[in-house]
Amino acid sequence: MELSEIKTEITTDPTGLGYAGKSPGAQSHLINDQTIAGMRPFTYGGARRWASANGVLIRAVRRAEDESETDEVLSSICRGFLDVPRDTELDPNQADISGMITYLHSLGFFGATYGASDATNDARRDEFLILGGNKISRAEQLWGVGTQVAHTLITEAVST
Structure with a gap:
C-alpha cells in the first residue's frame, strides 16, 4: 500500500x-x-472442528482411505488438510484453497450425508467459506x- x-x-x-x-x-x-x-481467513483447526461436526471430514477421509477409490487428488487433499498445524491460516480466497473447496463441493462432500441434496451441499459449502466471518x-x-x-x-x- x-x-x-x-x-x-x-x-x-x-x-x-x-x-x-x-x-x-x-x-x-x-x-x-x-x-x-x-471472506475472512480462518484456521485449519477451526475448519477441522467444523468439518468433523458436520461429518464432512470423516466421509472424506474414509473415501480417501478406501482402496477401491482411485481418486488420488482426494487422498492428497485429506492428508494435506490433516497434516497442517491447527493454528495455520486457511484462506478461502487463495486459488489452491478455493480449488480444493470447489473440488470437494463437486463431489458432494459438504452435504449432510451421502446422497444429500445439492441445496444442502451448496449451503454447507457457503457456511464453510465464511467460518472466519x-x-x-x-x-x-x-x-x-x-x-x-x-x-x-x-x-x-x-x-x-
Missing part, C-alpha cells in the same frame, strides 16, 4: 464512506470498519485481508 493510494482513497472517497471533514482517527475507523461482504473492511478490500490503516498513515498520506 502506497501513500498515494491512501491519499486517493481518502480524498476521492470512491465508495462513499464519508471521509470528508473527519479527523484522521475517524477516517481510520471508516476505512478499517468491517462492513463489506467478503463474512465482512471485510475497505482497507482489506483494497490491500488484502488483515490490512489496517493507522490514523498516522492517513495524516502522512493526505499531507503529501
Whole structure:
C-alpha cells in the first residue's frame, strides 16, 4: 500500500464512506470498519472442528482411505488438510484453497450425508467459506485481508 493510494482513497472517497471533514482517527475507523461482504481467513483447526461436526471430514477421509477409490487428488487433499498445524491460516480466497473447496463441493462432500441434496451441499459449502466471518473492511478490500490503516498513515498520506 502506497501513500498515494491512501491519499486517493481518502480524498476521492470512491465508495462513499464519508471521509470528508473527519479527523484522521475517524477516517481510520471508516476505512478499517468491517462492513463489506467478503471472506475472512480462518484456521485449519477451526475448519477441522467444523468439518468433523458436520461429518464432512470423516466421509472424506474414509473415501480417501478406501482402496477401491482411485481418486488420488482426494487422498492428497485429506492428508494435506490433516497434516497442517491447527493454528495455520486457511484462506478461502487463495486459488489452491478455493480449488480444493470447489473440488470437494463437486463431489458432494459438504452435504449432510451421502446422497444429500445439492441445496444442502451448496449451503454447507457457503457456511464453510465464511467460518472466519463474512465482512471485510475497505482497507482489506483494497490491500488484502488483515490490512489496517493507522490514523498516522492517513495524516502522512493526505499531507503529501
